[in-house]
Amino acid sequence: MHVGDGNWFVIDSCRFPGSKTPAAIAYLETLKINPSSAIQSILATHWHDDHVKGLADIVRRCPQAAFAMSAALEQEQFFQLVYEANESNKFVEASSTASEFADILDHFVETGKKIVSPDIFASEGSILYLGGVDESVRVQALSPSSAAITSCKTDVVAKLMTNSTTRCFRQFDPNDLSVAVQVSTPVLDLLLKADLENSDSAQLGWQAVLSSKVRTKRTSQLVKVGHHGSVNAHNDDVWSSMVDPNPLAVVTPYSRLADPLPREHDIKRIKSLTNRLYSTTWPPSSRPPRRRGVDSDIRSATKVRRARNRAPGFVRVRFSISQTP
Template identity: 30%
Template sequence: MSSAPVFECEAAVFGKGVGESILVKLSINEWMIVDSCMDGNNQPAALSFLKSNGIDVETDVKLIMISHFHDDHIRGLSETIEQCKSAIVVISAALNTNEFEKYINALSINGQEMAKTKEINKIMALLPSLDAEDRIKYAKRDCLLYRSGSNIEVHALSPCDRDITKSKLDFVNSLKVASNSREVASAAGRLVNPNHYCIVTRIMSPTSQNNEILLGADLETSKQEGWEAVCEAVNSPKNKKTGLFKLPHHGSKTGYHARTWDELIKLNPVSVLTTYDNSSLPRCDMINIYKNLSSTVYCASKPKDLIETQKDKGKFAEALDITKKMGSTVKAIHNNSQYGYIYFNKCLTNQMTAETFLAATIL
């Protein structure tokens, strides 16, 4: 008797220069949203995409994951949670502490920092009602987060126990230093790197031997922690099934881990990332490394290192001036929009396809 066909899975990666969100279709009427950013109309990208495609977000979004609490990963998440009334909300176990709540409160004291914590405060205000509805799950290494009706599984590969313990100490120490500082929020913010407590996610099907998805969030390399601990996870794809890799930390050096590529990633996978323009990530040196490791590297928007130079911009302005002086009616359009996305089909097979939209590009 033949087995039932494997649901091939679909995924989209959204970015806006500063911002990242991921959408995964786990079954016919089951979707997962990882993090949030705003689209070109200043709406939560994944939410807007689903609605525009006729998806009932109230019933069909089953899982919302907050990989970590950096501002570029959470914009619009409170609205997303409120509208997706059937979704389980997943938060890193490293952030399920009183110390973390006090840390966020300390950051919020400073008006300058308030913009960075406003969204997470909104999310935290939703937690009591979510808890009452049994809609919160705390992720840690080797935790099964969800199994869809099509037998697709979502596993957390981080944070490890060591990272969870360390997070409590980090938050406590940051507040001790902050209590002796006039700049409370700045002192607290300098001591804790939330990237260490990210949720790395493995999406796979036990019935498929062809391909998997690995979402790297912003996890960084660290001895006995971070990516090193992911490689030690019982549920990590050690037989190198990962063929679609969402590169960690916007393609930065801090997210590159040779052992991960050697042990968990297929040869010549498809890689995808978003930019972080505030720090000019990814940079050309790492772009070249990832291109050499991958069959294709997709990016939701063009990295700043590859965008035209100021000299080129000056030439563009000069050309416009010349056409005006000539009395030409021709209008030149200089597209500065950084919002784009990549849509992947058949993600759990060797026949995966991808299409870029708006500012998204192949590097």
């Protein structure tokens, strides 16, 4: 995300199939921009595999960039157990979420940081970036809430101790700890919803964002749809009170489920709120049912079988201070 004056703010990371280069780095290089000097801020919204692949590479290549992550994981015990999980993962999977996190912590050690931790721990209301004329460009975290942080700090160590060999931190960093952000500029705002979901508690998820006393009350004209368009991240009150009517909306599909996201009813729901919905790739189809006889023949003739994913892509939105997207 270009935040003006040649400065870029990177949120999460992925790699395109067949490439070891993080997508954000590859994109900037196609624009003839030097990522090492241009990227000023890096945010890990949460530590799920589909959000962090290549993140450590970006952090290492951009020594001047401020690195931010959820304040819910601000505890020395968690960092220690990241290393423990990563050591056991080396015998299971080299490219796990734990290895990305551990690589970033290793980088902080190598650079001589007295305190091995991110530069910013993000929570509701915290400012992650200020720039532009008179600091008119602002990136503000909307989550996690204070209650989410407190809850996480009381149980994350116990969970890690009983699951220290797992490859995936999904159960240690649930979606209600995601860092959703609002980007404010002189002419429009962007709501980037990460994977933050609704909750039964008024103190968690989007319910906490709506009742927050510290978030900006400006409405957004561009929305990155939350959690791949899933209904569990949809909140009518967010759309009515935090978003302008008929916003420009972007959704990122997720194919690694038996019933991938967004589903047909998700697309219909979002399109009922805007006629300007864009997708970074074609929404994936549900996996076809397998027939026992056919499956047996295929297994006898092939070593590996996997669904072919559609080619990934991106949606680019450009605007100036005198134009809307």
